[in-house]
Every structure is written in structure tokens, then in C-alpha cells.
Amino acid sequence: MTPYLVIALLVIPIAASFSALLTNHIVRLASRRLAALTIFCCASLVAYEITLSGEVVDIVLSGWQVPLGIRLHVDGLSALLLVMTGFIAACITFFAEAYFGKQAQRGRLAFFWPLWFLAWTALNGLFVSGDAFNLYVTLEIINLAAVAMVALPRTEEAVKAALGYLVIAFLGSLSYLFGVAILYTSLGTLDIQLLAHRAVADGPFILAAVLMLIGLMIKTALFPLHFWLPPAHASAPTPVSALLSGLVVTASAYMIVRFGFTVFAPLLTTPVTMLLGLLGALAVVWGSLHAFMQERVKMVIAYSTIAQLGYVFVVFPIVTINPDSVSLVWYGVLYFMVSHACAKAAAFLAAGTLKKALGHDSIAHIGGAAIHWPMVLMAFGLAGVNLIGLPPSGGFIGKWLMLQGAIKAGQWLIVATLIVGSLLAAAYIFRVLRVALRTPEGPPPQAQNIAPLAALALILAMAPLLLGVFSQFPFALLAVGSPFGGAP
Amino acid sequence: MNGFDYWFPFIVPLTSMVAGIVIFFLKEEQHQMRTFINLAVAGIKVILVHIMVLGVYQNRFYEFRMTMFGDVDFVLHADSLSLLFVSLSAVLWLVTTVYAIGYLEGSPNRSRFFGFFSFCVSATTGIALAGNLITFIIWYELLTLSTYPLVIHRGTVDSLKAGRLYLAYTLPGGSLILIGFVWLVSLAGPVEFAERGSLAHVAAQHGPELTAIFALLVAGLGVKAAMVPLHGWLPSAMVAPAPVSALLHAVAVVKAGAFGLVRVVYDLFGIELCARLSVMPFLAAASTLTIIYGSVRALFQDDLKRRLAFSTVSQVSYIALGISILGPIATTGGIVHLVHQGLMKITLFFCAGNFAEKLHIHRISEMDGIGRRMPWTTVAFSLAALGMIGVPPMAGFISKWYIGSGAVEAQQQWVILVLITSSVLNAGYFLPIIYRAWFAPVEGRDDHPIDWRLGEIHPFLLWPPLITCLLALLAGLFAGAPASPLFWAEVITTREYGL
Numbered sequence: 003m004t005p006y007l008v009i010a011l012l013v014i015p016i017a018a019s020f021s022a023l024l025t026n027h028i029v030r031l032a033s034r035r036l037a038a039l040t041i042f043c044c045a046s047l048v049a050y051e052i053t054l055s056g057e058v059v060d061i062v063l064s065g066w067q068v069p070l071g072i073r074l075h076v077d078g079l080s081a082l083l084l085v086m087t088g089f090i091a092a093c094i095t096f097f098a099e100a101y102f103g104k105q106a107q108r109g110r111l112a113f114f115w116p117l118w119f120l121a122w123t124a125l126n127g128l129f130v131s132g133d134a135f136n137l138y139v140t141l142e143i144i145n146l147a148a149v150a151m152v153a154l155p156r157t158e159e160a161v162k163a164a165l166g167y168l169v170i171a172f173l174g175s176l177s178y179l180f181g182v183a184i185l186y187t188s189l190g191t192l193d194i195q196l197l198a199h200r201a202v203a204d205g206p207f208i209l210a211a212v213l214m215l216i217g218l219m220i221k222t223a224l225f226p227l228h229f230w231l232p233p234a235h236a237s238a239p240t241p242v243s244a245l246l247s248g249l250v251v252t253a254s255a256y257m258i259v260r261f262g263f264t265v266f267a268p269l270l271t272t273p274v275t276m277l278l279g280l281l282g283a284l285a286v287v288w289g290s291l292h293a294f295m296q297e298r299v300k301m302v303i304a305y306s307t308i309a310q311l312g313y314v315f316v317v318f319p320i321v322t323i324n325p326d327s328v329s330l331v332w333y334g335v336l337y338f339m340v341s342h343a344c345a346k347a348a349a350f351l352a353a354g355t356l357k358k359a360l361g362h363d364s365i366a367h368i369g370g371a372a373i374h375w376p377m378v379l380m381a382f383g384l385a386g387v388n389l390i391g392l393p394p395s396g397g398f399i400g401k402w403l404m405l406q407g408a409i410k411a412g413q414w415l416i417v418a419t420l421i422v423g424s425l426l427a428a429a430y431i432f433r434v435l436r437v438a439l440r441t442p443e444g445p446p447p448q449a450q451n452i453a454p455l456a457a458l459a460l461i462l463a464m465a466p467l468l469l470g471v472f473s474q475f476p477f478a479l480l481a482v483g484s485p486f487g488g489a490p
Numbered sequence: 491m492n493g494f495d496y497w498f499p500f501i502v503p504l505t506s507m508v509a510g511i512v513i514f515f516l517k518e519e520q521h522q523m524r525t526f527i528n529l530a531v532a533g534i535k536v537i538l539v540h541i542m543v544l545g546v547y548q549n550r551f552y553e554f555r556m557t558m559f560g561d562v563d564f565v566l567h568a569d570s571l572s573l574l575f576v577s578l579s580a581v582l583w584l585v586t587t588v589y590a591i592g593y594l595e596g597s598p599n600r601s602r603f604f605g606f607f608s609f610c611v612s613a614t615t616g617i618a619l620a621g622n623l624i625t626f627i628i629w630y631e632l633l634t635l636s637t638y639p640l641v642i643h644r645g646t647v648d649s650l651k652a653g654r655l656y657l658a659y660t661l662p663g664g665s666l667i668l669i670g671f672v673w674l675v676s677l678a679g680p681v682e683f684a685e686r687g688s689l690a691h692v693a694a695q696h697g698p699e700l701t702a703i704f705a706l707l708v709a710g711l712g713v714k715a716a717m718v719p720l721h722g723w724l725p726s727a728m729v730a731p732a733p734v735s736a737l738l739h740a741v742a743v744v745k746a747g748a749f750g751l752v753r754v755v756y757d758l759f760g761i762e763l764c765a766r767l768s769v770m771p772f773l774a775a776a777s778t779l780t781i782i783y784g785s786v787r788a789l790f791q792d793d794l795k796r797r798l799a800f801s802t803v804s805q806v807s808y809i810a811l812g813i814s815i816l817g818p819i820a821t822t823g824g825i826v827h828l829v830h831q832g833l834m835k836i837t838l839f840f841c842a843g844n845f846a847e848k849l850h851i852h853r854i855s856e857m858d859g860i861g862r863r864m865p866w867t868t869v870a871f872s873l874a875a876l877g878m879i880g881v882p883p884m885a886g887f888i889s890k891w892y893i894g895s896g897a898v899e900a901q902q903q904w905v906i907l908v909l910i911t912s913s914v915l916n917a918g919y920f921l922p923i924i925y926r927a928w929f930a931p932v933e934g935r936d937d938h939p940i941d942w943r944l945g946e947i948h949p950f951l952l953w954p955p956l957i958t959c960l961l962a963l964l965a966g967l968f969a970g971a972p973a974s975p976l977f978w979a980e981v982i983t984t985r986e987y988g989l
Contacts, residue, residue, distance in 0.1 A: 333560075373598075376514075380514075392635065393628035394632065398631075402624065402668075405668070405672040406672050409669075424661075425661060425665065428661050436650050436654065441644070473558045474556070477560065488560065
């Protein structure tokens with residue numbers, strides 16, 4: 003049954019996208035709610051079945067065999083990311099409904115929904131596709147939909163951010179696409195598993211790898227290619243910010259990990275990974291420091307994304323220095339990424355709710371917010387616990403594994419980076435909380451009913467906590483089809 | 491082993507966790523419901539812990555185990571040492587809850603307060619029951635997170651500043667412990683706390699690394715145990731409401747640090763390994779420095795709560811001093827002080843809270859004749875203060891006696907000198923308070939007879955200090971009786987030393 007569920011994961015969102023364009027608003031409302039819940043259920047079922055069977059699911063579309071045909075490849079990692087996407091996107095769907103309210107029924111904002119489900123389709127597609135070109139296509143769709151959504155409010159700020167984002171996304175895609183083209187000419191296939199078998203470290207392969215990596219690094223906003231991220235992520239409407247910072251960057255980070263640990267493995271020499279690690283460390287420190295200096299809550303969260311994505315690169319040197327630690331790093335990074343995605347989306351939802359309630363998100367003026375809207379700040383705090391990497395969150399488990407890998411490899415600089423990153427994260431998270439916890443000076447401003455928004459933010463913020471407490475299930479799932487054996 | 495035994499160590503922290511979550515969702519005005527949940531859960535907890543104590547005494551072993559990932563488990567187990575700490579926190583929790591209900595009557599944000607209050611006790615019991623490194627650090631950090639909102643509860647500029655200082659000390663401290671633990675796991679695999687230590691299999695080839703790890707852990711735990719120079723957060727955390735200070739000082743935070751030290755020395759490294767690595771003289775030196783420094787600083791504080799805070803800095807290090815001597819008698823003294831200091835210090839803080847609440851007296855210079863106005867509170871305060879000095883038959887005397895004679899037994903006579911100096915200093919900062927309270931002349935009040943009718947303050951505020959003071963007195967008087975803290979500490983020592 004798993005193959006049908008996987009197909010459903012692609013068909014349902016695209017159908018919802020069309021439905022949002024074509025039908026009247028009652029049908030739309032019903033279909034998008036139904037779609038959101040169904041996709042999450044299908045993704046969970048896929049994960050459940052894969053965990054039970056312990057086998058990777060390969061689906062060859064329309065009967066053409068690899069290398070000619072298109073292959074969908076669903077291993078434990080893909081399934082975990084599908085569930086993560088399903089959960090986060092479902093929460094954001096309901097959040098967006100309450101957030102936009104009647105505005106999104108007609109006019110410009112009505113285009114949010116078709117774009118939203120298009121992006122969701124592409125995300126699902128990205129996580130299940132098993133070849134480099136399909137990854138490109140899905141990544142491109144995600145970016146186009148995201149750019150359009152960033153531009154939706156059509157304010158000057160939004161259009162500027164969207165344009166910047168568009169240019170950078172195109173540059174990234176182009177670079178990646180060139181790499182893929184070279185790969186295809188030299189190795190004759192685009193299937194990731196075949197690529198991993200055929201890879202030899204010759205000239206064209208190195209060129210291809212460099213181009214693809216640079217493309218993905220731009221999209222993952224690795225220092226020093228990060229400058230485009232904060233304006234785009236912070237100025238977008240909140241549901242879009244959550245999508246961008248939670249899911250879109252995770253998609254490209256996923257591709258880097260996928261390629262880096264398998265196809266590009268022969269190319270990873272110590273100088274290369276050292277360079278990546280250095281850039282990652284700079285991202286951690288630079289992003290965190292800037293997050294600490296921001297004046298708006300959403301900007302803090304956006305800069306925090308740069309810092310947190312840095313960790314994905316920081317641990318790369320361990321892979322080449324001590325091959326024994328590869329599995330620790332692999333599981334650590336992935337668990338970290340998944341928890342971060344949930345926490346980051348939740349943090350944005352909380353910030354957006356605050357913005358809705360106050361009319362602004364300037365840190366200097368949120369005094370007393372924790373007293374007026376405790377649920378919102380609770381959601382922000384729970385997300386923050388994960389960003390800092392404190393227990394009992396999934397981020398803590400990810401950090402524990404990465405630390406263990408670093409210590410086993412004797413890489414004390416990496417250990418220091420991980421710890422310093424955590425402490426800096428604590429500094430910028432508590433800087434916001436501290437103001438919010440101040441005794442309020444007056445009664446709360448008369449805001450709309452934000453309870454549903456706050457509840458959704460809180461539900462999403464519980465996800466990293468659940469990942470921390472019930473970690474054995476995601477780990478069992480990740481172990482299916484893992485290139486590095488069972489959980490360490 | 492029946493099913494209930496398996497779940498036992500899990501249920502004990504879980505009860506207060508669930509209570510905390512329920513309390514969060516109560517409305518501010520659901521005052522009776524909140525009080526009921528608080529007291530019911532605290533009561534249930536005392537009963538559960540009591541059952542476990544009996545079980546462990548009969549050599550039963552309670553263990554809860556859940557896989558987290560790979561070969562890493564989440565382990566909670568009840569051994570004799572964990573139960574000492576769990577019963578201390580369960581009993582004092584009940585008392586503090588009563589006190590807090592009375593103290594915070596009518597003040598805002600009580601749902602938030604009691605929610606985090608419950609999380610805090612959950613974390614403390616979790617620390618006590620943690621069976622391996624990762625479980626310990628999970629609860630340890632949870633304690634940091636759940637006490638932060640309590641410290642800043644008033645939301646004033648001062649309390650927010652104190653909260654920042656608290657995090658600025660405890661989060662880096664937690665990071666050091668994290669590094670130490672992860673390092674240990676990568677050297678020795680998934681080690682668990684076990685009586686007499688669990689690192690014997692790597693002791694031979696990893697000496698220097700183990701010494702470094704030990705230093706990391708002591709530095710990390712020393713933050714919460716407020717060892718000099720890592721104590722800076724404690725005096726400023728005094729801006730928190732009185733029940734929170736009582737809690738931070740007697741049960742939760744500083745005790746978590748001290749308990750962690752005991753765990754690391756006895757159940758992780760083990761006495762033999764500690765002796766082989768010869769790390770103990772350093773711990774002894776650090777705790778001696780802390781004992782003297784804290785007492786000296788306490789002498790010069792006029793603010794009552796700050797004086798008590800520096801006294802805590804000093805007193806908690808008796809625990810570290812006791813364990814660093816590495817002899818069975820001193821060990822007993824150090825471990826039993828975990829309980830004794832808790833009972834006496836919580837009494838002192840309750841009393842300080844009462845003085846502030848009823849008479850708005852915060853400074854020692856204002857305390858002249860306070861004994862005539864609040865006799866029972868002052869009686870409790872005086873007895874607890876005498877206990878801190880080490881006057882028999884209060885509990886504090888027992889701890890000091892055991893640490894002293896243990897030091898002599900271990901040929902470390904210099905410890906006696908430390909104890910005497912410290913006791914003199916303790917007397918130096920406590921006796922003037924007692925003198926002022928009872929004997930300092932106050933104009934126009936001398937001729938009033940003292941009103942002994944127990945009506946000086948709300949009963950919820952009066953009974954907790956009286957009860958804890960009585961417990962401290964009984965713990966000293968009946969130290970030799972079975973079921974006394976001393977008796978239990980001797981059970982622990984017997985098991986740790988394999989006597």
C-alpha cells in the first residue's frame with residue numbers, strides 16, 4: 003500500500019491547489035482543510051509502514067526502468083521528512099486561515115492558497131525523488147511559489163525582498179542545474195544511487211559537485227551567501243516566513259546532506275570539509291550575534307535560521323577526520339534539522355501571533371506580552387528551548403550526537419562551536435523573553451481574537467518536545483535504508 | 491518484579507509534571523482548585539516516596555528504562571542515595587507549597603507560578619532518580635528552565651536582572667556538564683550510576699582524560715552548588731519571592747548541584763578511582779575556600795536575605811568537604827548535611843519571608859525586639875540559626891561532628907581547623923541577629939508581655955517554619971534512631987564503601 007500513499011502525497015496537494023483556484027470559497031475551505039489533514043495522515047502512514055517493514059520503497063513511474071525512467075525513492079529519512087512537512091504545513095495551513103481571515107477569500111491574497119499547495123506538492127516531491135534532475139525541478143517549483151508568496155502583500159518592502167530572493171534562488175538553481183548537466187554527460191545517469199556507485203573523483207565530477215554544492219549553499223544561506231535570507235524570511239507574511247525558514251531551507255539542507263554523505267563522499271577530503279566546517283562555524287557565530295542585535299522578533303528568528311543551518315556544515319570535518327563517527331554525525335545532523343524545522347516554524351508562528359496582537363513586533367515594545375498572552379510566549383519559549391539545544395527537545399538529542407561525534411574525533415574546535423552556538427542562542431532567545439516577561443504597564447491592547455493562532459503555534463512548538471521525548475520512533479524510522487547502519 | 495515497581499520511579503516525577511501542566515490551564519481565579527491540586531499532588535508524592543524508601547531499605551531495586559536512540563536509554567532508578575534526596579524534596583515540597591499558597595495569596599500570575607513550581611519539583615525528583623548521564627542532564631537543564639520563571643516572577647527590573655545573571659551562570663555550567671558527560675560516553679560507552687562507581691573498565695588507560703572530565707563536571711555542578719567563584723548568581727537571586735528563595739537554597743537548585751557532586755564522586759567515578767586520580771584535595775580546597783569566603787561575606791551583609799544567601803554559599807560546601815575527605819564517617823557527615831542544611835535553611839528563609847511579609851522588615855538593623863512581636867517565628871529562626879552554627883542538639887551539630895571525626899579518622903586534621911573557623915564565623919553572623927531579636931532594648935515595648943497565642947501571622951505562613959524547625963530539631967535529637975536522616979546516610983555509606 004505504501005506506493006499508493008506516496009502517490010497520494012503528490013496528488014492530493016496538487017488537487018487542493020487547483021481546487022483553491024477554481025471552486026467557490028466554501029468548497030475551497032473544505033478541500034484545503036481536508037487536504038491538509040489527509041496529507042499528514044498519509045505521510046504518517048507511510049512512515050508507519052516503512053518502520054514496520056524496515057524496507058525502502060522504490061517506485062518506478064510509468065514502467066520505465068532506471069536509468070531511463072523516473073524513480074521515487076522513499077527511505078526512512080524521506081518518510082521522516084514527509085511526516086515533518088505534513089505536520090508543519092498542516093499547522094501552518096490552519097494558522098494561515100485564521101491569520102488572513104476573510105482577506106484571503108478574494109483579491110491578491112486569494113492566490114496564497116494555490117501557491118501554498120503547489121509548494122507543498124513540490125516539497126513532498128523533493129523528499130521522495132531519487133534522481134538529481136527531479137530534485138532540481140521540485141526545488142525550482144518551491145522557490146517560484148515561495149517568491150510569489152513573499153511578494154503577495156505587494157508593499158514596497160515585500161516586492162524588494164521577493165526580487166532579491168528571486169535573483170538569488172535563480173542563481174542557486176542555475177549553478178545546481180549546470181552541475182547536474184555535467185554529471186549526466188560524464189556519468190550517464192541522474193539516479194542518486196547509481197551516481198553513488200559510478201562516482202569517480204575525476205575533473206568533470208569535481209566540477210559538477212562544486213557547482214551543485216555552491217547552488218545548494220546559496221539556497222541554504224551558508225555564510226557568506228546568507229545576506230538574502232533575513233529580509234525575505236522576516237518581511238514575508240508570517241505563514242510564508244514559517245514555510246521558508248521551517249521547510250524550504252530544510253529541503254536544500256537535506257539535499258546537501260544526502261549528496262554530501264553519499265554521492266560526493268569520494269570528493270570529501272579534509273581540506274574541503276574543513277572549509278565547509280569553517281564557513282558553518284562563521285555562520286553560527288555571525289548569525290547568532292546578528293540575531294542578538296536585531297530589533298524585531300521576526301528578524302531575530304530569521305538570523306537564527308542562518309546560525310542554526312550553520313551546524314549542518316560545522317560537523318562535516320568529523321566525517322573525514324574520523325570515519326568511525328560518521329554515523330553519529332549523520333543521525334545527529336538529521337535529527338537536528340528535523341527538530342529545527344519544527345521549532346523554527348513554531349517560533350515564526352508565535353512571532354506572527356504577537357505581531358497580530360500588538361500591531362508590531364518590535365522587541366523594545368513587547369513588555370508584558372507574556373502576561374497578556376502567555377500561550378504565545380510559551381510557544382516561543384518551547385521553540386527557543388529547541389533552538390538553544392536544551393533538553394527535553396529534539397535539538398538537544400541532535401546536539402548530543404554531534405558533540406559525541408566531535409569529541410570522538412578529537413575536534414575540540416567543533417565542540418566549542420556547538421557550545422558557543424547554544425549559549426548565543428540562549429542569549430537571543432531570552433533577550434526576547436525577558437522583555438516579554440516584564441510586568442505590563444497597562445491593560446492589553448484591544449486585539450482580535452488570537453487564541454486559535456496561539457493554540458496552533460503552541461501545538462507546533464510541542465513537536466520538537468515530542469521529538470525529544472519519544473525519540474526512539476523517529477530513530478527507528480531513520481535507520482531504514484540508512485547508509486550508515488542503525489542508530490549509534 | 492511486578493509491573494508497578496517498574497513504573498514507580500517514572501510516576502514520581504510524572505505526578506508533579508502533570509499537575510504543573512493542569513495548573514497552567516487553570517484560570518487565575520480558580521484559587522481553590524489550584525490549592526487542591528497542589529496539596530493533593532504534594533501529598534501523594536510524599537506517600538509514593540515513603541513506599542519506595544521502605545522498598546529500597548528491603549534491598550528492592552526500582553528501575554524504569556526506555557530506549558531513546560541506539561544504545562542510549564532513559565533510565566530512572568531508585569537507590570538509597572536518590573531516595574535521600576527524593577524524600578527531602580518531597581517533604582519540603584509539601585511544606586513549601588503550603589507556605590507559597592499563603593505567601594502569594596492575592597498576588598498576580600499564580601497559575602504561572604505554581605505551574606513552574608510543580609515542574610521544578612518534578613525536575614528535582616528527576617535529578618535524584620536519574621540513572622545515567624543523559625537522564626541526569628535532561629532533568630538538570632529542565633530545573634534551570636523551570637526555576638528561571640520563578641526567579642523573575644515579580645517582573646521588576648531587579649528580578650529580570652537577577653534572572654539574567656542566573657542564566658548567565660547556570661547555562662554555561664550546564665554546558666560544561668554536557669561536554670563532560672558526552673566525553674565520558676564516548677570514552678566509556680553508556681555508563682550508568684552504580685554504587686561504588688562505574689568507570690573501572692576505562693580507568694587504567696584513560697587517566698588524564700578522566701581527570702579532565704572530573705574537573706569539567708565539578709566546575710559545571712559547582713555553579714548550582716554555588717562554589718566560589720561560581721556563586722555570583724545566588725545572592726542576587728534573592729529578589730525572588732520568599733518561597734522561591736527557600737526552595738532554591740534548601741531543596742532545588744543548590745542541592746541539585748551538591749547532589750550531583752555526590753553522584754559523580756561516589757556513583758560515577760567511585761572512591762577508588764577518585765583516590766587514584768588524586769582529585770579530591772582540589773575539591774577539598776575549593777570547598778574550604780567557599781566555606782570561609784561565604785561566611786566572611788555573610789558577616790558584612792545587613793540585608794537579611796543576602797546574609798542567609800552567603801550563609802548558604804558557605805554551608806552547602808560542607809557537603810562537598812565531607813565527600814572530599816574520602817572516609818566513611820566524613821561521607822556520612824557530608825551526605826546527611828544535604829538533609830540537615832535543607833531543613834534548617836528552609837526554616838530561616840520562611841522566617842525571613844514572614845518578617846518581610848508581616849512587618850516589612852528586610853534588614854538586620856531593623857530587627858530589634860522582633861522576638862516580642864513575632865515570637866514563634868523568631869523561635870523557629872533562632873533554633874535554626876543555632877543549628878547552623880552547630881550547637882547541639884540541633885541537626886547541624888551532627889553533620890559537623892561527623893565531618894570532623896571523619897577527618898580525624900582519615901588523618902586530615904586541618905579540616906577541624908576549617909570547621910572551627912567556620913563555626914566561629916557562623917556564630918559571628920547569626921548570634922547578633924538572635925541577640926537583637928530577643929534582647930535589644932526597644933523603646934516603649936519592653937513592658938508588654940509576649941503574646942504566645944500563635945496568631946502572629948496567617949497559619950499557612952506560620953506552620954511551615956515551625957514544622958521544618960521541629961524536623962531539624964528531631965533530626966538532631968534522634969539522630970541515632972532508625973529512619974533518621976543520619977541512619978539513612980549511614981545506609982548509603984555502607985553501600986558505597988561496600989562495608
